[in-house]
Amino acid sequence: MLFYELGTMPSSSDMASLHHRAVSDLDIANSSLSYSNDAPEYHGSDLSALSIKEKQKSEELAARLPPPSVRRHASLAVDNSRRLNTVRNPALKRGSVTMEQIKKVDLDAEYAVYKQLGSGRFGFIKLAEHKQAKKKIAIKFFPRPQIKQSEFVREYNYSYFLSPHPNIIDTYDGMFASNDDSAFFFVQEFCPYASLREAVEAAPNGLTEETTKAIMNGVLSAIEFMHNENLVHRNLKTENVLIFDNKTYSRVKITDFGLTRKIDSTVKHLEYVTNYHAPELCEIVVNEVLTVRDSVDIWALGIIFYYCLKGRFPWQKATIMYKPYWEWEQWLKRKNPALPKRWEPFSEKALKIFKRSLNPKPKDRWSAKDMRKCIMKEKLLKPIKVNSSASCNVAGTSASSSVESHKAQTLRKKSDSPDEYVYYPETTSKDDRLEEPKPQKKRSIISQWINTTLNTMAEISEQVVSARDE
Numbered sequence: 001m002l003f004y005e006l007g008t009m010p011s012s013s014d015m016a017s018l019h020h021r022a023v024s025d026l027d028i029a030n031s032s033l034s035y036s037n038d039a040p041e042y043h044g045s046d047l048s049a050l051s052i053k054e055k056q057k058s059e060e061l062a063a064r065l066p067p068p069s070v071r072r073h074a075s076l077a078v079d080n081s082r083r084l085n086t087v088r089n090p091a092l093k094r095g096s097v098t099m100e101q102i103k104k105v106d107l108d109a110e111y112a113v114y115k116q117l118g119s120g121r122f123g124f125i126k127l128a129e130h131k132q133a134k135k136k137i138a139i140k141f142f143p144r145p146q147i148k149q150s151e152f153v154r155e156y157n158y159s160y161f162l163s164p165h166p167n168i169i170d171t172y173d174g175m176f177a178s179n180d181d182s183a184f185f186f187v188q189e190f191c192p193y194a195s196l197r198e199a200v201e202a203a204p205n206g207l208t209e210e211t212t213k214a215i216m217n218g219v220l221s222a223i224e225f226m227h228n229e230n231l232v233h234r235n236l237k238t239e240n241v242l243i244f245d246n247k248t249y250s251r252v253k254i255t256d257f258g259l260t261r262k263i264d265s266t267v268k269h270l271e272y273v274t275n276y277h278a279p280e281l282c283e284i285v286v287n288e289v290l291t292v293r294d295s296v297d298i299w300a301l302g303i304i305f306y307y308c309l310k311g312r313f314p315w316q317k318a319t320i321m322y323k324p325y326w327e328w329e330q331w332l333k334r335k336n337p338a339l340p341k342r343w344e345p346f347s348e349k350a351l352k353i354f355k356r357s358l359n360p361k362p363k364d365r366w367s368a369k370d371m372r373k374c375i376m377k378e379k380l381l382k383p384i385k386v387n388s389s390a391s392c393n394v395a396g397t398s399a400s401s402s403v404e405s406h407k408a409q410t411l412r413k414k415s416d417s418p419d420e421y422v423y424y425p426e427t428t429s430k431d432d433r434l435e436e437p438k439p440q441k442k443r444s445i446i447s448q449w450i451n452t453t454l455n456t457m458a459e460i461s462e463q464v465v466s467a468r469d470e
């Protein structure tokens with residue numbers, strides 16, 4: 001139940017606060033999409049999930065943005081000063097987002113629709129321009145009848161109500177359907193640069209420590225906010241992290257709330273396992289019912305963190321069928337005291353972050369807040385010796401000396417054993433392809449047997465998965 005403090009007129013920043021506070025009051029997870037029709041609660045500047053600095057940032061942002069009530073599709077053409085002074089239309093009740101509010105729009109009359117920006121299981125995103133406002137935007141289309149109306153409405157609601165956070169993509173007010181009923185759509189701000197996936201692919205040896213910190217700071221701040229609002233993203237991956245400044249990567253925003261659900265709700269597992277899935281998700285079968293936990297986001301954040309620093313994934317799937325995962329698990333359980341080679345470039349503190357995010361036991365994983373604190377505070381990479389006489393501290397010099405950092409990162413990559421069964425992103429660097437295989441150390445018979453068995457099992461599992469996919 002929500003309350004409204006009478007006699008207090010919320011400012012635009014308060015509106016942003018109010019706008020996101022309402023998330024916790026939504027019962028979007030239930031299919032009727034019904035929630036309180038009362039006027040919204042006014043919490044002043046209580047941005048519970050944000051630090052003071054972020055709060056200021058959020059307020060600055062909110063001051064620049066029109067209040068959510070007027071960020072309407074139709075109002076894109078209205079000038080900013082007018083929009084900033086506009087207060088929520090009392091006739092438009094916050095709790096009244098229902099299926100009837102989907103408006104039919106003549107797409108061609110309103111927008112010039114350009115190239116496709118991306119696609120996924122729920123539809124596709126296109127770059128467009130609002131003709132009247134002459135403003136570039138992104139339109140997310142949900143083709144009908146493949147996508148259910150309830151799925152569209154749910155994604156819109158989560159996207160819209162999470163929008164005020166500075167590290168979450170801004171979704172404009174309004175749910176629409178094309179005149180010919182071929183698709184539902186909603187409108188988002190356009191990201192002019194790449195996704196994190198493309199940014200890392202362009203730097204196959206990984207990003208610098210400083211850049212990784214800037215990216216993780218934004219991503220973790222958004223997830224901390226979502227978790228505090230009792231929501232789990234459930235689809236965190238580098239493709240869903242959009243970069244808004246291509247120099248320092250300090251402005252990032254997360255997107256795609258199609259799988260977002262409330263913590264402790266139950267869902268059917270419908271997906272194929274990817275690099276980002278936690279081991280508990282790799283074990284369950286399609287259609288099995290599972291309870292939504294925020295710890296799956298923390299696992300995916302651990303994978304993103306590793307991917308940023310190394311330019312590759314630690315493993316293809318988090319099951320013991322994949323040797324790199326099996327080695328990591330053995331080391332965590334102290335069954336093998338030797339740290340697997342691929343983890344050697346990381347500092348003790350970075351390893352601690354991995355132990356508390358890529359931990360097979362969900363209960364032993366940190367919160368997004370703890371993870372962020374540690375990433376921001378600590379050095380993440382060990383100093384690496386470039387040669388016997390000169391040494392280069394990657395962590396300390398990554399920003400100031402990109403050449404040294406590049407050298408060090410190349411060295412880091414070369415330290416990985418080439419015979420390991422690991423998934424590389426499609427774009428392997430030239431250096432990688434030319435890399436000479438290192439001479440194998442003599443292995444004991446038992447370790448050779450384990451190795452062969454694991455590789456065979458991995459191959460069989462791959463074949464089963466691809467047969468199932470086909």
Ligand SMILES: Nc1ncnc2c1ncn2[C@@H]1O[C@H](COP(=O)(O)OP(=O)(O)OP(=O)(O)O)[C@@H](O)[C@H]1O
Nearest residue numbers: 117118119120121122123138189190191195239256
């Ligand atoms: N606002 C935007 N501006 C620019 N590019 C975007 C924007 N939103 C999404 N994209 C691009 O489109 C891709 C697909 O978008 P999105 O993840 O929202 O689709 P989806 O159908 O929900 O995908 P998935 O299968 O991952 O659920 C993103 O990975 C991103 O590269």
